[in-house]
Amino acid sequence: MSAGLSTETSRETGTMTGSDWLLADSLAPIIEGDVLQPLYDGAALGQLVLPFCASCSLPLDLEQQVCDGCGGSDIAWRRVEPVGIVHAATMMHRREPGLVLASAPYPILDVELGSGHRLVMTTADAELSAPAIGDPVHITFRDLGGVRIPSARPHNPEPTVTTSTALSQTEAPA
Amino acid sequence: MTASDRVDLVGLGMTAMSTTPGAAPQELAREAVDLALADAAITRADVDGLLVGSSQGIRPDRLGVAFAAQGGFGDLRLLEHVEIKGATTIAMIQRAALAIAAGEARTVVCVFADAPLVAGRGAGSTYAHSGGQSGTRGLERASGVLGSVPTYALLAQRWMHVSGARPEDLAAIVTTQRAWAVDNPAAVARTPLSADDYLASPLISTPLRRLDCARPVNGSVAVILSNDVAIGHPARLAVRGTGRSHPVRHRRAGAESWFGGGRRAVDDALEHAGMSRSDLDLAELYDPFSVVTLMLLEEYDLTGGAKAGTFVRAGETGPRGRLPTNTGGGQLSGFYLQGMTPLAEAMVQLRAEGGDRQVPGASVALVGGIGGRLDHHAALVLERAA
Incomplete structure (x- = not known):
């Protein structure tokens, strides 16, 4: 994958420029050893990977250690279908100098994923307005300082997944 | 002693x-x-x-x-x-x-x-720069969730969606609390505020404007x-009841994760006090954002069944209203000192030291506290001893 290369490139040009349409590279998560590293590892392969209870398959919060359904403590990070609907959405008008590169208000969405998780994200590209609650979104990725971050495409221009073979809840590749 | x-x-x-x-x-x-x-x-x-x-x-x-x-x-x-x-x-x-x-x-x-x-940086900037680059917060910040406003903006949008509240309800909260703050010498924003003034306030994160946010x-x-009993201020304020509620919730599709958690705290505090909601002369709620007051009035069942927006727009939380609320201007127009803001104002009112903002005859106050993303609720009932 090319994430490492783009990191080098963007850091040479300083924190105020970067590969992302929205934020400065300085906001890139530190992924090595992070509790969310499986999510970032999946994202680097273009896959949305989220935690489930290994015993009962309940979708878990990103940092959840014990399943509230069955009490199991084995977490399985699994690739899920990159689709969801909007739970809540806002347009962020305040743009912190040095952190936000965009020159206009940007969307922040709380998305209910088909997998049963909820994930906060912005959009893959600049948008003039936020989608409405209940609107469908497709999940793709932004590159922020070499780290791929889940993001939403409100209008789903990409081909939809046509097989029912279930990208959802298949084990993510190691 | x-x-x-x-x-x-x-x-x-x-x-x-x-x-x-x-x-x-x-x-x-x-x-x-x-x-x-x-x-x-x-x-x-x-x-x-x-x-x-x-x-x-x-x-x-x-x-x-x-x-x-x-x-x-x-x-x-x-x-x-x-x-x-x-x-x-x-x-x-x-x-x-x-x-x-x-x-x-x-x-x-x-x-x-x-x-x-701190010197050299505005409060909004300070909060935008804090939060780190790890865990869920790191992922959120990498998605543009800087400071606490956007999270509460999402909550506000969701609350309006599920409750039918409208932006003008937020305006009514803000202007009503400012009217209280005008007569509070400790408040940081005391200029009278009209609905038009509110609408001229810049948006921070829709629907929240700068005036919807607390003043750090x-x-x-x-x-x-x-x-x-041998010590203390002559106006004795008794701790009559307390209650807490820590709803442990998970963020899952098809469910709410911010609402429906705090009423137990108020119920328990009132039961502990041997009182009911009709005994309350005033309410001092924790209000980091206007939407929180709007929401808690309903969540805590303080409006007699009315929609909070209707209740507030009818003046019921203002002077001479049925439940004067955030009578020092709250955290929006008064000052944001977290849980001390509502407690201090309740003490001032129960001591009858509220000056031009005094609620006549105030003897029982509800004080509220919320934490996190409405993950923690606390309630306190105070009574001025006879």
């Missing part, structure tokens, strides 16, 4: 609430404690318990248990740093009251100090609890 079965709030000390950088939290706390001791007409030698509270994360030199030595206290029987986010103040009151009732301490100082305003200050409030 002359002990009573009742635990009273016997002292209150408030620093000036500064919107510019200045003293460190420890200096502010020392000043508030001095004022509270003077208010109760006692000295540090009368104090055998100290509880401290401080906000998380913004600065490394936050107030802690070292304040016992820094603040000049003698040997103590109770000393703790209490931390449950915005529910901390009420948790301190509960802790102090239980310790006093159990005989573990007699006279307890509870102090909260915060100084988020550098300041401190200290209160003193005791069961010694």
Whole structure:
């Protein structure tokens, strides 16, 4: 994958420029050893990977250690279908100098994923307005300082997944 | 000393609430404690318990248990740093009251100090730069969720979606609280505010405008609890009831994760007090954003079944309303000192020291606290002793 290369490139040009349409590279998560590293590892392969209870398959919060359904403590990070609907959405008008590169208000969405998780994200590209609650979104990725971050495409221009073979809840590749 | 079965709030000390950088939290706390001791007409030698509270994360030199030595206290029987986010103040009151009732301490100082305003940077910028690059918060910040406003903006959008509340309801909260603040000398925003003024306020994160957000200050409030009837301010305020609710929720599709969690805290506090909602003369709620007050009025069942927006727009939370609410301007127009903001205003009102904003005959107050993303609720019922 090319994430490492783009990191080098963007850091040479300083924190105020970067590969992302929205934020400065300085906001890139530190992924090595992070509790969310499986999510970032999946994202680097273009896959949305989220935690489930290994015993009962309940979708878990990103940092959840014990399943509230069955009490199991084995977490399985699994690739899920990159689709969801909007739970809540806002347009962020305040743009912190040095952190936000965009020159206009940007969307922040709380998305209910088909997998049963909820994930906060912005959009893959600049948008003039936020989608409405209940609107469908497709999940793709932004590159922020070499780290791929889940993001939403409100209008789903990409081909939809046509097989029912279930990208959802298949084990993510190691 | 002359002990009573009742635990009273016997002292209150408030620093000036500064919107510019200045003293460190420890200096502010020392000043508030001095004022509270003077208010109760006692000295540090009368104090055998100290509880401290401080906000998380913004600065490394936050107030802690070292304040016992820094603040000049003698040997103590109770000393703790209490931390449950915005529910901390009420948790301190509960802790102090239980310790006093159990005989573990007699006279307890509870102090909260915060100084988020630092030189060279606005408050919004300070919050935008805090939060780190790890875990869920790191992922959110990498998605543009900077500071706490956008999260509460999402909550506001969702609340309007599920409850039918409208932007004009937020405006009514803000203008009503400003009207209270006009007559509060401790408030940081006292200029009368019209609905048009509200609409001219810049959007921070839809639907929240700058005026929908709390005003961070550098300041401190200290209160003193005791069961010694021989000491304290002449207006005795009894701790009648407390309640807490910590709904443990998960963020899942098809479910709400912010709403439906706090009513138990209010129910328990009222039951503990042997009172009902109709006994409340005023409510002082924790209101970091306008939408929180709007939402809590319904979540806590304080409107007699009316929609909160209807209730507020009818003036019921204002002067001469059915439930005067956030009568010092709250955290929006008064000052954002977390849980001390509603507690201090309740004490001022119950002591009948509210001046031009005094609620006539106020004798029972509900004080609220929320923490996190409405993950923690705390309620306190205070009564002015006859």
